[in-house]
Amino acid sequence: MSAFVLTTVAVLMRKEPLQGPMARWQSSRWVLDDVVPHEDSFGLTPRCLRENEGDALWLYPGWPVELFTDDAEGYWLNVSAPTPSFFVMWRLQEREGLEPLAVPQAVSLSYHDAGRWLDAQESVETVAAPGVLVEAVRAFVQQHFVPEVKKRQRPQSFQGLTDRFGQPASVSTSQKRRGPGGGGQSHE
Template sequence: MAQSEIQTPAGDASPLDVAVVMRRERLHGPSSHWQPWRWTLAEVVPDEPGFGREPRLLHQDDEEQRWLHPGFKVELFRDEAEGYHLNVSSPAPCWFVLWRMEEEATVAAEPIPRPVVVTLSYYEAGRWLDAQETVEQVPAPTEVVTWLRQFVDAHYVVEPKRRKRPESFRPLTDRFGNAASVSTEKPRGRGAGDV
């Protein structure tokens, strides 16, 4: 499936309608004895009304299958502006897709992966990875990167760097985190000669 141009909305709050293409590819080599296939994210494309709402098989041969998963909305939120900034300022801005394998087969003879969410936020993808989810990325097209950059320019505010306090101003604590004190006075008490 050739990626056609994604039409970005005029307003910065309008979502993009996209579809996700997942690819099952045959593995070769020693590991293929135990795992003959693997699933990967192939691309994110513009969603079209003709795609319907259910996943469908686009292509199948001896080496691969491609499944189209329509019906995703990519929205931009002001509180994620820093995550978008990190994505758009990277050398290769991309889509991030969280996907999970089906427990049981629903539309194919065996379980297929189901995309759950598509985002452009670096931080959102990071939170998913921290939660042990499967997240993959593919390059975002130029028109989406431009749309994202316009949103970032309008809503991302660089936080001023705070001056770090010198270590000498930090409160003293013992190894358990309890407050500690240091004294320069000579200890009082009985000396070695006092009995």
């Protein structure tokens, strides 16, 4: 399994106020705002860009986006989708005396990664990936993805019959089976 860093990004997480019926139970929620190219001026430390009552924007710089040769199918599924996307897995992190903060845990371009995270009931959100990056992933996929050859499955009606132990079985309509030992009465 070889990997290389395709790019480095910064993740923007936004807290937004809720309105309507949902606001009865929860005044705000965290959402993925954007994934942008990392710039040196961002530094490497997460920081708050703005925060006021019910609204906040946090920058999480320095996330490497890696491509792994053994996950080429996951990237292919992404670049062949109508909107190729970044997948960001994030968690709420408790802060002493303050409301919880949404903190990214991973960034990927693989459908397989996103699927595993969702199966683990993690918070995963998407944002469209820029076209230049999608083309780079597409080139990676063309180099490393070998589609699995699908074998034609034989129709069920042509397959041999087996019992639950895998032994050959047959069906006969000429004579009804009798009870144990072949004797006994017929149950007609």
